[in-house]
Amino acid sequence: MDADHRVRDSLAGLIALADGVEVVGAASEAAEAIAAVRRTHPDIVVIDPRLPELEAGLALVPAIHRVQPAALVLVMGWSQSLEPAALDVGASGFICKTDDPVGVVEAVLEAAYAARDARPGRISARPGGSVAPRRAALR
Numbered sequence: 001m002d003a004d005h006r007v008r009d010s011l012a013g014l015i016a017l018a019d020g021v022e023v024v025g026a027a028s029e030a031a032e033a034i035a036a037v038r039r040t041h042p043d044i045v046v047i048d049p050r051l052p053e054l055e056a057g058l059a060l061v062p063a064i065h066r067v068q069p070a071a072l073v074l075v076m077g078w079s080q081s082l083e084p085a086a087l088d089v090g091a092s093g094f095i096c097k098t099d100d101p102v103g104v105v106e107a108v109l110e111a112a113y114a115a116r117d118a119r120p121g122r123i124s125a126r127p128g129g130s131v132a133p134r135r136a137a138l139r
Helices: 005-016 030-040 057-067 080-088 101-116
Strands: 044-047 072-077 093-096 122-125 131-134
Touching: 005 101, 030 044, 030 057, 044 057, 044 101, 057 072, 057 080, 072 080, 072 101, 080 093, 093 101
Parallel strands: 044 072, 072 093, 093 122
Antiparallel strands: 122 131
16 A cells, blocks of 8 residues: 555556466555455555555554554655654564565565465565575564
């Protein structure tokens, strides 16, 4: 989920090209995202916490978990400094939007494959596109 349709559509399109991964929805607003999660039961959800209709965009993470407790929620933002707050509210990982697009997609795909293979954990895309998995149980 991303408020900017160009980012949302580009990311969804790149992920859809990957083998074994299906993009089941996209949303630009929190209510639309929750409805899509309720309808599609995704394994992984990628969100941008900068949403105009939420006091704190990170509030969407626990809201998603209330609807789909097993979902891996990746927060994608402009600054790595947001990562601790994202993980504190229950995000499975953080992806920095300033990474190269290949690194961003690789981080999402790694989380998607982990979810598919029932190996939940926290995933973080580091500057330069490298992906650093973390061992931690989902909250």
